[in-house]
Amino acid sequence: MARVAAAPAVPRRRQRAGVASRVCAALFGGYFLAHGATAFLTGALPFARVDRVIAASLLAFAVWCAAAIYVFAARSAWRAWGTLLLLGGALLAVPMLFPGWASRP
Amino acid sequence: MKNSLLQSMAWLHTWAGLVAGWLLFAIFVGGTLACFDKELDDWMRPALHGTQPPETPRFDAAMAWARERMPDAHAWWAHAGTARDRAVTVHAAHDDGTVASAALDPNTGALVPDTAGGSFFFELHYNLHAGTPGMYVVGLAGMLMLVALVAGVLIHKRIFKDFFTFRPRAGGQRAWLDGHNFTAVLALPFHLMIAYSGVAIFVASYVFGGVQAGYGGDMAKFWEEAGGYYEREEVGRPLPRLHSLDALVADAQRRMGAPVDWASVHHPDDASAVIQFGTRHDRAVAWDMQQVTYDASDGRFLHQTPPPGPAFRTYAFLGGLHMVQFGGSALRWLYFLLGLCGCAMIASGMQVWVRKRAARVARAGALSGHGLVRALNVGVVGGMPLACVAMLWANRLLPPGLPARADAEVQAFCAAWILAALWGAWAERRGHGWRDLFATTAAALLLLPVLNLLTTAHSHLPATLARGEYALAAVDLTALALGLGFAALAWRLRGRRMPHAARAVEAGA
Amino acid sequence: MNLLAGFCLCALAWVLLSLGLPKHHQPLFGRPPAPRARRGLRAAGWAVLAASFAWFVAGRGWEYGPVFWLAALMLAAVAWVLALAAVAR
Numbered sequence: 296m297a298r299v300a301a302a303p304a305v306p307r308r309r310q311r312a313g314v315a316s317r318v319c320a321a322l323f324g325g326y327f328l329a330h331g332a333t334a335f336l337t338g339a340l341p342f343a344r345v346d347r348v349i350a351a352s353l354l355a356f357a358v359w360c361a362a363a364i365y366v367f368a369a370r371s372a373w374r375a376w377g378t379l380l381l382l383g384g385a386l387l388a389v390p391m392l393f394p395g396w397a398s399r400p
Numbered sequence: 401m402k403n404s405l406l407q408s409m410a411w412l413h414t415w416a417g418l419v420a421g422w423l424l425f426a427i428f429v430g431g432t433l434a435c436f437d438k439e440l441d442d443w444m445r446p447a448l449h450g451t452q453p454p455e456t457p458r459f460d461a462a463m464a465w466a467r468e469r470m471p472d473a474h475a476w477w478a479h480a481g482t483a484r485d486r487a488v489t490v491h492a493a494h495d496d497g498t499v500a501s502a503a504l505d506p507n508t509g510a511l512v513p514d515t516a517g518g519s520f521f522f523e524l525h526y527n528l529h530a531g532t533p534g535m536y537v538v539g540l541a542g543m544l545m546l547v548a549l550v551a552g553v554l555i556h557k558r559i560f561k562d563f564f565t566f567r568p569r570a571g572g573q574r575a576w577l578d579g580h581n582f583t584a585v586l587a588l589p590f591h592l593m594i595a596y597s598g599v600a601i602f603v604a605s606y607v608f609g610g611v612q613a614g615y616g617g618d619m620a621k622f623w624e625e626a627g628g629y630y631e632r633e634e635v636g637r638p639l640p641r642l643h644s645l646d647a648l649v650a651d652a653q654r655r656m657g658a659p660v661d662w663a664s665v666h667h668p669d670d671a672s673a674v675i676q677f678g679t680r681h682d683r684a685v686a687w688d689m690q691q692v693t694y695d696a697s698d699g700r701f702l703h704q705t706p707p708p709g710p711a712f713r714t715y716a717f718l719g720g721l722h723m724v725q726f727g728g729s730a731l732r733w734l735y736f737l738l739g740l741c742g743c744a745m746i747a748s749g750m751q752v753w754v755r756k757r758a759a760r761v762a763r764a765g766a767l768s769g770h771g772l773v774r775a776l777n778v779g780v781v782g783g784m785p786l787a788c789v790a791m792l793w794a795n796r797l798l799p800p801g802l803p804a805r806a807d808a809e810v811q812a813f814c815a816a817w818i819l820a821a822l823w824g825a826w827a828e829r830r831g832h833g834w835r836d837l838f839a840t841t842a843a844a845l846l847l848l849p850v851l852n853l854l855t856t857a858h859s860h861l862p863a864t865l866a867r868g869e870y871a872l873a874a875v876d877l878t879a880l881a882l883g884l885g886f887a888a889l890a891w892r893l894r895g896r897r898m899p900h901a902a903r904a905v906e907a908g909a
Numbered sequence: 910m911n912l913l914a915g916f917c918l919c920a921l922a923w924v925l926l927s928l929g930l931p932k933h934h935q936p937l938f939g940r941p942p943a944p945r946a947r948r949g950l951r952a953a954g955w956a957v958l959a960a961s962f963a964w965f966v967a968g969r970g971w972e973y974g975p976v977f978w979l980a981a982l983m984l985a986a987v988a989w990v991l992a993l994a995a996v997a998r
């Protein structure tokens with residue numbers, strides 16, 4: 296197994312807060328990203344409307360799962376939150392700004 | 401957080417697994433038993449053993465019972481008697497959520513003693529018998545399982561080299577980790593499919609971004625386009641008469657091109673009432689969700705659902721893969737065995753957690769986080785199988801004429817689990833909790849066919865084998881096989897007097 | 910019979926593939942496999958794996974076949990690992 300550098304000394308409370316932050320990011324930030332991705336795909340997929348909604352919705356779980364994995368692999372909790380909120384927000388913004396696109400038949 | 405991806409994924413796998421572990425074990429046991437939910441339903445209604453359901457299903461007697469029981473129900477529905485489950489089961493649901501159920505003879509329409517049946521395990525599996533909140537808890541557990549699976553794959557560096565590795569004689573943590581690894585990796589496609597399809601079935605309850613963006617949140621419009629289901633508004637006038645459902649079955653089968661499996665009457669006390677029929681899900685992987693609708697007063701045909709679009713078919717395919725109603729009993733047996741692998745994966749994973757921290761667990765008292773984990777382990781993993789067998793015992797022991805008989809069986813299940821959990825947790829402080837529970841479960845399973853022999857006339861093993869009712873016999877035989885398995889587990893733990901963790905501390909681990 | 914035969918094919922594939930690994934060849938044959946044998950065992954293993962897939966699809970079609978095949982494949986692997994653990998000393 297590769298040698299790993301010793302962890303820098305981090306106060307226990309800060310460490311716990313970091314973990315708690317990541318758990319929240321995985322649960323809520325991840326869900327937000329999944330929500331945004333679903334809304335975006337509902338516009339972006341090349342099918343009929345009902346098929347777009349179902350396909351995008353079925354994929355939401357994969358997005359949420361990937362987001363959770365990313366959160367715990369990210370270098371810091373702040374980074375994780377930032378990525379999820381920005382990416383989720385950007386994806387959600389598109390169908391919100393162009394409602395006709397997402398709800399076209 | 402940790403210094404490498406490996407460490408952070410190991411942390412994630414450990415904690416996602418631990419937090420969801422006991423829930424997932426219960427969900428997996430329920431789901432594994434639910435592979436044969438209909439067969440268990442049938443086994444638990446000995447009054448109908450030896451009879452055959454009619455070729456063409458009959459529902460009028462069932463709806464007559466429903467009318468008497470709950471004339472102002474929101475809906476009545478009934479399932480036809482089939483080869484897997486002979487009884488006609490009928491339910492009536494009120495707007496306030498109360499549901500009344502009964503089981504009828506499929507030929508005569510007479511009431512038969514009811515049971516919580518295999519359906520109990522099915523509902524336990526998808527909502528822990530806690531309604532909508534329970535369904536959300538199960539969904540969250542499913543997501544944690546997905547995360548644990550992915551993290552587990554990422555941290556398993558020797559996944560191909562150790563593919564076939566299982567060293568039970570190495571003892572202790574090594575053996576448990578090997579066991580956890582092989583039951584997880586070898587059945588990984590199953591675990592991933594089961595977890596994903598399981599949460600996907602309830603996608604409409606968990607995911608809202610699509611309907612929001614595509615339909616502006618109009619769920620009704622979405623359902624209309626997705627499934628093409630029929631609905632009509634209540635008119636406020638009473639229904640003059642209910643047309644015979646039995647008279648419509650042949651037409652329904654012709655229109656659907658499939659056998660009728662269930663029938664329902666919606667708002668039966670209103671003139672707008674409709675009769676609907678649907679079919680089984682055993683002719684393809686994907687669920688066959690088609691329905692035909694008739695006017696409830698004069699029986700004229702109103703509507704048939706159009707063929708589903710590709711995405712809805714995909715959804716139905718995922719659901720069908722999960723619920724395995726296709727492929728005959730052979731595939732249900734394969735899923736049952738794969739489900740047992742899943743149970744073993746979860747249980748062995750919890751054991752790895754405890755053993756890795758053996759010294760800390762031993763030092764910590766009963767009233768600590770570690771003490772709680774130990775108690776929950778033995779209470780859930782040791783106690784739940786015993787509770788399941790206890791319910792089968794209750795089914796044979798409770799008097800047939802007992803009112804609310806199904807509820808009494810469920811109470812037996814709950815009481816058995818609580819008692820077993822308390823007993824196991826107490827005995828584990830002396831190091832023999834697991835052994836005691838496994839031994840008791842083994843005895844209860846091995847004696848089940850004997851109990852069957854003593855309490856029934858036509859339903860015990862010699863009788864069912866002689867009549868060729870192999871599905872019934874299989875319940876008894878499987879009980880014997882599982883009983884031997886639990887006996888072997890209890891035998892391995894014989895002579896233990898101290899918790900392994902305490903021994904580890906004493907040995908200077 | 911179809912299912913049993915298919916299951917045996919899957920098990921054979923796993924037997925061949927596992928014997929291509931020294932750690933499983935050694936306990937059964939007393940020595941690691943020769944490099945040529947390793948390649949041969951692996952090739953044979955994959956070939957039988959493909960054959961098992963073909964068996965299930967031929968017997969049950971493209972819809973049911975792959976489902977049965979994967980289920981049988983996974984359980985055959987579990988069965989072989991348990992057998993290996995029982996035999997290895």
